[in-house]
Amino acid sequence: MTRRCAVALVHHPVLDGQGAVVTTAVTNLDVHDLARSARTYGCTDYFVTHPIAAQRALVERIRAHWLDGSGGRRIPDRREALGVLRVVESLEAAIDRLGGRSGGEVWATAARTLGASLGFEPARARLEAVGPPVLLVFGTGWGLAPSVVQQADVILEPIVAERGDYNHLSVRSACAIALDRLLGKR
Amino acid sequence: MTRRCAVALVHHPVLDGQGAVVTTAVTNLDVHDLARSARTYGCTDYFVTHPIAAQRALVERIRAHWLDGSGGRRIPDRREALGVLRVVESLEAAIDRLGGRSGGEVWATAARTLGASLGFEPARARLEAVGPPVLLVFGTGWGLAPSVVQQADVILEPIVAERGDYNHLSVRSACAIALDRLLGKR
Numbered sequence: 570m571t572r573r574c575a576v577a578l579v580h581h582p583v584l585d586g587q588g589a590v591v592t593t594a595v596t597n598l599d600v601h602d603l604a605r606s607a608r609t610y611g612c613t614d615y616f617v618t619h620p621i622a623a624q625r626a627l628v629e630r631i632r633a634h635w636l637d638g639s640g641g642r643r644i645p646d647r648r649e650a651l652g653v654l655r656v657v658e659s660l661e662a663a664i665d666r667l668g669g670r671s672g673g674e675v676w677a678t679a680a681r682t683l684g685a686s687l688g689f690e691p692a693r694a695r696l697e698a699v700g701p702p703v704l705l706v707f708g709t710g711w712g713l714a715p716s717v718v719q720q721a722d723v724i725l726e727p728i729v730a731e732r733g734d735y736n737h738l739s740v741r742s743a744c745a746i747a748l749d750r751l752l753g754k755r
Numbered sequence: 756m757t758r759r760c761a762v763a764l765v766h767h768p769v770l771d772g773q774g775a776v777v778t779t780a781v782t783n784l785d786v787h788d789l790a791r792s793a794r795t796y797g798c799t800d801y802f803v804t805h806p807i808a809a810q811r812a813l814v815e816r817i818r819a820h821w822l823d824g825s826g827g828r829r830i831p832d833r834r835e836a837l838g839v840l841r842v843v844e845s846l847e848a849a850i851d852r853l854g855g856r857s858g859g860e861v862w863a864t865a866a867r868t869l870g871a872s873l874g875f876e877p878a879r880a881r882l883e884a885v886g887p888p889v890l891l892v893f894g895t896g897w898g899l900a901p902s903v904v905q906q907a908d909v910i911l912e913p914i915v916a917e918r919g920d921y922n923h924l925s926v927r928s929a930c931a932i933a934l935d936r937l938l939g940k941r
Contacts, residue, residue: 571918586830598784602925611918644772646923729940732757732797737832739788742931745924746939749932754915 572695573702574752575614576607576744577663580624582714590716593709595624600631600654601647602741603707608650610748615653616663616704628656660717664704673702677713677721678747680736686726689750696751705751707744758881759888760938761800762793762930763849766810768900776902779895781810786817788927789893791836796934801839802849802890814842846903850890859888863899863907864933866922872912875936882937891937893930 578599581592600617607615617628632654634640641648657663660675667673676692687695696703706713706721718724728738728746738746764785767778786803793801803814818840820826827834843849846861853859862878873881882889892899892907904910914924914932924932 598925598927602928605923605925606928609922609924610916649921650923728935730796731938731940735835736795737791737836738795738931739784739791739927741784741925741927742788742792745928745931746935749914749935752917753932754917
């Protein structure tokens with residue numbers, strides 16, 4: 570009926586404030602907030618992608634604390650959210666888990682207009698139709714590197730407010746808003 | 756033309772996981788994320804309310820780092836976001852700054868249905884009409900205490916997703932989504 574949706578948070582390759590391609594560090598609340606948003610909006614998976622093994626191990630440790638450790642006993646709702654978390658080394662690995670490039674679609678997000686983009690309304694309609702899984706990709710730092718955006722099947726339009734043209738949302742907020750626009754109850 | 760909107764984040768009185776009324780600690784990313792969302796959606800003020808002086812001093816220190824210190828020089832966009840941050844001791848103090856109970860409206864938010872609530876669509880229409888300032892109030896912990904909700908002029912409907920009935924969003928995500936539903940570009 571509706572298409573399978575998943576979220577990916579990319580730590581490399583992303584941009585820094587000067588436009589250089591960098592690798593960012595894991596932020597604990599990115600792990601939590603995006604898992605909670607993904608689970609709330611019915612996404613089946615939330616992939617934290619990081620090329621550095623020690624950073625992946627850190628996320629696995631957070632995951633274990635909430636799935637098997639005392640965290641989950643204290644806050645069962647949080648255990649359920651962290652249940653959608655998967656830790657992988659790259660965006661390609663996340664795509665593979667969803668069925669590969671030919672078996673799914675990669676939808677990139679950006680805070681600025683980067684060429685032809687798909688509006689949230691038509692994107693929402695596409696998710697309600699029959700189709701392959703969709704991986705919604707968010708960048709840390711100053712956003713996804715051009716190499717990721719260029720390989721995406723879809724670029725979602727930037728999030729814009731009614732009043733003014735300032736846009737400096739956190740990735741935690743941007744992901745929540747994008748999921749709500751695509752999958753929120755109307 | 757459109758009504759003035761402001762955001763308040765309440766650390767007391769809020770509920771804990773067992774339903775007791777407690778005071779929560781300040782979370783750094785709550786300070787940042789809600790300021791960034793408030794500024795992006797054109798809110799004039801973001802009130803962090805905390806009854807404990809040492810916690811208010813901590814938030815003032817974060818604010819100074821970004822407004823006057825090295826943080827703002829490194830990331831000017833962040834300085835602009837933190838410019839809407841105000842630190843006050845209570846929700847009443849925030850209301851006073853907006854013109855008092857008689858000069859503004861308090862709109863409470865909740866993750867669960869708490870009596871008669873206003874839908875986001877009619878709420879959005881109200882914000883586009885002429886009227887006094889609106890203070891959108893969010894709770895930390897397990898949400899606003901009943902005493903806050905009961906004194907509100909409006910209770911906004913809970914955020915619900917299209918798929919499933921699990922709802923365990925962070926306050927950072929919930930605030931972002933609420934602002935987008937009320938003030939996002941359509």
